[in-house]
Amino acid sequence: MTISWDNPGTGGGREARVKGEANTNGDGAAPGPVTVDLRLSVNGRRHPITVDTRETLLDTLRERMDLTGTKKGCDHGQCGACTVLVGGRRVKSCLTLTVTVDDRDITTVEGLSADGVPHPLQAAFIENDALQCGYCTPGQLCSAVGMLAEVADGWPSAVTPGLDGEVDLSKLADEEIRERMSGNLCRCGAYPGIVAAIGQVAR
Amino acid sequence: MRPFAYERVSTARSAVAAAGEGTDAMYLGGGTNLVDLMRLGVVAPGTLVDVTRIAGGVEETPGGGLLIGAEVRNGDLAAHPLVRSRYPMLAEAVLSGASGQIRNMATVGGNLLQRTRCSYFQDVTKPCNKRDPGSGCPARAGDHRNLAIFGHSESCVATHPSDMAVALAALDAVVHVEGADGPRSVPMPGLHRLPGDRPDRDTVLGPGDLVTAVEVPPLPFAARSRYRKVRDRASFSFAVVSVAAALEVSGGVVRDCRIALGAVAHVPWRAEAAEAALRGAPATEERFGLAADAELARARPLPLNRFKVPLVRNVMIRVLADLVEVR
Numbered sequence: 001m002t003i004s005w006d007n008p009g010t011g012g013g014r015e016a017r018v019k020g021e022a023n024t025n026g027d028g029a030a031p032g033p034v035t036v037d038l039r040l041s042v043n044g045r046r047h048p049i050t051v052d053t054r055e056t057l058l059d060t061l062r063e064r065m066d067l068t069g070t071k072k073g074c075d076h077g078q079c080g081a082c083t084v085l086v087g088g089r090r091v092k093s094c095l096t097l098t099v100t101v102d103d104r105d106i107t108t109v110e111g112l113s114a115d116g117v118p119h120p121l122q123a124a125f126i127e128n129d130a131l132q133c134g135y136c137t138p139g140q141l142c143s144a145v146g147m148l149a150e151v152a153d154g155w156p157s158a159v160t161p162g163l164d165g166e167v168d169l170s171k172l173a174d175e176e177i178r179e180r181m182s183g184n185l186c187r188c189g190a191y192p193g194i195v196a197a198i199g200q201v202a203r
Numbered sequence: 204m205r206p207f208a209y210e211r212v213s214t215a216r217s218a219v220a221a222a223g224e225g226t227d228a229m230y231l232g233g234g235t236n237l238v239d240l241m242r243l244g245v246v247a248p249g250t251l252v253d254v255t256r257i258a259g260g261v262e263e264t265p266g267g268g269l270l271i272g273a274e275v276r277n278g279d280l281a282a283h284p285l286v287r288s289r290y291p292m293l294a295e296a297v298l299s300g301a302s303g304q305i306r307n308m309a310t311v312g313g314n315l316l317q318r319t320r321c322s323y324f325q326d327v328t329k330p331c332n333k334r335d336p337g338s339g340c341p342a343r344a345g346d347h348r349n350l351a352i353f354g355h356s357e358s359c360v361a362t363h364p365s366d367m368a369v370a371l372a373a374l375d376a377v378v379h380v381e382g383a384d385g386p387r388s389v390p391m392p393g394l395h396r397l398p399g400d401r402p403d404r405d406t407v408l409g410p411g412d413l414v415t416a417v418e419v420p421p422l423p424f425a426a427r428s429r430y431r432k433v434r435d436r437a438s439f440s441f442a443v444v445s446v447a448a449a450l451e452v453s454g455g456v457v458r459d460c461r462i463a464l465g466a467v468a469h470v471p472w473r474a475e476a477a478e479a480a481l482r483g484a485p486a487t488e489e490r491f492g493l494a495a496d497a498e499l500a501r502a503r504p505l506p507l508n509r510f511k512v513p514l515v516r517n518v519m520i521r522v523l524a525d526l527v528e529v530r
Binding site: 031032033034036052053054056075076077080083089090091092095096097099100143146147150153154155156157158163164178179180181182183184 | 204205206207208209211231233234235238239241242249251253255276278281282287288291294295298299301302303304305307308437438439
């Protein structure tokens with residue numbers, strides 16, 4: 001297990017590197033797991049942790065840090081249940097290798113509320129009956145937080161009329177919400193409530 | 204999954220050096236395709252070189268083009284004001300692909316080099332000449348509904364899945380590559396290759412080659428351009444057929460045009476025959492149809508994807524007609 005941070009300016013571009021090398025047992029057998037010591041920033045706290053390079057952020061959160069709010073659905077990036085925020089942008093934690101995000105701020109559904117007060121989207125999901133079984137809900141919430149930030153930044157979507165036009169959070173249409181949230185599936189079919197809840201917070 | 208060493212680099216040269224030293228090294232961008240393929244057992248690198256921290260953005264080039272860093276995320280690319288205003292087909296293509304989360308992860312370089320979504324390629328229990336050369340191609344007699352109608356071979360009928368690459372092929376983009384022997388450039392079309400008897404090779408790049416940037420040359424009339432994608436559901440789905448087009452019309456005559464097709468070949472398919480038929484022709488739906496026919500004369504559809512021939516024709520006519528109407 002190794003992690004090395006070379007002296008700045010001496011490595012020709014490899015000066016700030018995280019490096020995990022194989023743990024060899026010397027008998028010519030298949031190489032063993034490669035592990036790296038990291039400090040992972042999750043919901044505002046830094047956690048020292050040793051991870052296998054193969055480990056996904058989803059598994060690290062759920063299996064190693066007891067942050068089981070983030071859900072494993074398809075584990076192939078297709079359902080959105082594992083959505084978390086990395087550097088403020090929504091991503092799929094099932095396709096994110098933990099070793100790649102040690103220098104990023106990670107926010108999970110457990111980090112959305114503040115001082116016991118639900119995030120406005122959490123309150124709106126309850127008010128609008130935006131869930132049935134609830135399994136997809138943490139991913140829907142993190143995705144919606146990231147999506148509204150994208151809209152606030154003026155990002156267009158595939159259904160935004162005229163790419164040169166302004167993207168206005170206060171006029172976010174249901175069609176826009178549906179398109180922008182298409183990376184999150186809900187097998188219970190709570191979509192009408194989800195769209196209403198997000199629209200209520202946006203507008 | 205095979206254990207792998209991991210190295211993060213901050214320059215293209217160090218990435219190439221790290222890949223040269225590593226065992227069975229591959230470059231890691233957003234990981235949206237590569238990590239999934241590793242989990243499926245389709246690929247098994249011994250080293251991952253993480254290139255996402257290499258600095259790069261979207262910069263203007265002299266003359267009005269853009270230089271796009273390979274590590275720019277798809278979401279940032281599609282939102283960029285100069286991409287939206289100068290090359291709307293490129294922004295539309297990126298926005299039509301995948302989902303918001305995937306676009307936030309996926310890089311420009313990784314988007315270009317993503318692998319086919321042919322179901323046999325992704326299933327290690329099935330033969331596939333692309334994954335396991337010489338093992339055979341079940342798609343030709345099996346499920347090829349969404350596979351190629353142009354340029355396929357006995358060995359492989361896979362399609363390239365990227366939307367972005369279709370727009371870049373239409374725009375004559377130039378791919379900047381760093382290799383063991385230094386930097387070079389590869390034009391699009393020309394980066395991706397037809398399968399022939401080597402379907403395991405998606406592109407002309409060699410081992411250790413790293414895509415560092417994509418340069419889009421100036422094309423003023425591309426400010427009026429479109430990417431139209433037909434798919435099996437309204438969002439978060441790969442194309443069944445797509446068309447990227449830019450049209451320069453004056454006095455009712457097509458002065459110049461760029462047309463490329465997606466989900467029809469092993470490469471983003473530049474519709475050169477259609478373009479040749481259109482240049483100098485009246486900008487009418489009848490002539491748009493004749494241009495589509497000129498391109499589709501080269502099509503060799505398979506039994507389950509014959510529908511793509513009229514679909515390409517209809518979508519191409521619609522896109523070109525829309526471009527005339529928005530003038």
